[in-house]
Amino acid sequence: MTPTSTRPPSRDHAGPDIWCEDLVRIFTTEGAEVQALQGLNLVVEPGEVVALVGASGSGKSTLLGILSGLDRPTGGRARVAGHDLTAMRPRQRISFRRHSVGFIWQQTSQNLVPHLSAADNVMLPMMIAGRRDRAARAHDLLDMLGLADQSRRLPPELSGGQQQRVAIATALANAPDVLLADEPTGELDDENSAAVLEALRGVAQLTGTTVLIVTHDPTVSDHVERTVQIRDGRTSTEVVRRFDAAGRTEAWEEYTVIDRAGRIQLPKAHVEELGLRDRVRLRHGDGHVEVWPATRDPRHGAEEGS
Numbered sequence: 001m002t003p004t005s006t007r008p009p010s011r012d013h014a015g016p017d018i019w020c021e022d023l024v025r026i027f028t029t030e031g032a033e034v035q036a037l038q039g040l041n042l043v044v045e046p047g048e049v050v051a052l053v054g055a056s057g058s059g060k061s062t063l064l065g066i067l068s069g070l071d072r073p074t075g076g077r078a079r080v081a082g083h084d085l086t087a088m089r090p091r092q093r094i095s096f097r098r099h100s101v102g103f104i105w106q107q108t109s110q111n112l113v114p115h116l117s118a119a120d121n122v123m124l125p126m127m128i129a130g131r132r133d134r135a136a137r138a139h140d141l142l143d144m145l146g147l148a149d150q151s152r153r154l155p156p157e158l159s160g161g162q163q164q165r166v167a168i169a170t171a172l173a174n175a176p177d178v179l180l181a182d183e184p185t186g187e188l189d190d191e192n193s194a195a196v197l198e199a200l201r202g203v204a205q206l207t208g209t210t211v212l213i214v215t216h217d218p219t220v221s222d223h224v225e226r227t228v229q230i231r232d233g234r235t236s237t238e239v240v241r242r243f244d245a246a247g248r249t250e251a252w253e254e255y256t257v258i259d260r261a262g263r264i265q266l267p268k269a270h271v272e273e274l275g276l277r278d279r280v281r282l283r284h285g286d287g288h289v290e291v292w293p294a295t296r297d298p299r300h301g302a303e304e305g306s
């Protein structure tokens with residue numbers, strides 16, 4: 001079902017919806033510098049659902065702050081929905097935040113006005129933007145998220161998972177190209193988390209909206225096609241999955257980023273498992289390169305000297 005008002009956004013830009021090149025963000029507090037982002041590269045194509053995972057302090061929230069137009073990078077370049085985030089004037093920033101991106105925050109209470117019904121919450125951003133078809137669109141969006149029968153309820157009368165789904169509908173109200181979610185399942189139990197992540201995937205499929213989810217939730221990669229690791233303010237490895245019609249993982253593949261200088265970062269698990277350190281041995285194959293521990297001889301696969 002794709003009601004008229006939940007059809008894909010008609011993008012007026014070409015290329016990726018999220019594009020970051022060598023993004024740097026340095027915070028200075030009391031004379032000390034913290035490099036929260038250290039040359040981050042990320043490309044997300046229209047309609048993709050991407051999870052960004054990483055340890056506490058790795059720079060996830062800093063990146064979301066920049067992508068949402070709330071914060072500015074210290075260096076590098078970033079474009080979201082065709083807007084150059086380093087060159088936007090204050091008015092353009094307001095319009096960008098109103099029309100081009102939608103947000104979902106961790107705290108359910110941060111997303112919704114508690115004394116407005118679910119439908120009124122969804123209509124609020126449309127009212128601010130001066131949209132006319134508010135009631136019909138709010139109904140379609142809540143219906144798409146399986147909440148048509150909850151539209152008159154107040155947020156405190158809904159479960160945490162339902163509230164986050166209303167938050168998704170609200171974030172979609174002005175048909176943004178990109179949806180940014182910061183720990184959207186942080187306050188939810190496993191069942192509600194799965195429902196919210198599936199709702200985000202469904203939204204991308206039905207509306208063509210690009211979705212970026214920042215999370216600690218290790219189960220997220222069961223629900224999205226692409227999970228990108230962020231480490232020390234840079235994107236490192238990523239896993240790309242293919243799902244079958246029943247939503248089960250059919251196949252998956254692991255990737256790593258290669259920067260302009262040719263540097264790559266290997267997944268931590270492989271580094272530890274193979275005992276890789278200091279330097280590794282490279283072996284050229286037909287159209288590929290193998291990485292071996294320096295202590296192993298690729299011709300025999302045996303430890304050197306044994």
Ligand SMILES: Nc1ncnc2c1ncn2[C@@H]1O[C@H](COP(=O)(O)OP(=O)(O)OP(=O)(O)O)[C@@H](O)[C@H]1O
Nearest residue numbers: 027028029034036055056057058059060061062063
């Ligand atoms: N406003 C700020 N002033 C000073 N340092 C900051 C500021 N915001 C973030 N940092 C620092 O930047 C680094 C990255 O923080 P960030 O919040 O982006 O990490 P995160 O991956 O989102 O962590 P978490 O998962 O705990 O939310 C941390 O070292 C943090 O202390």
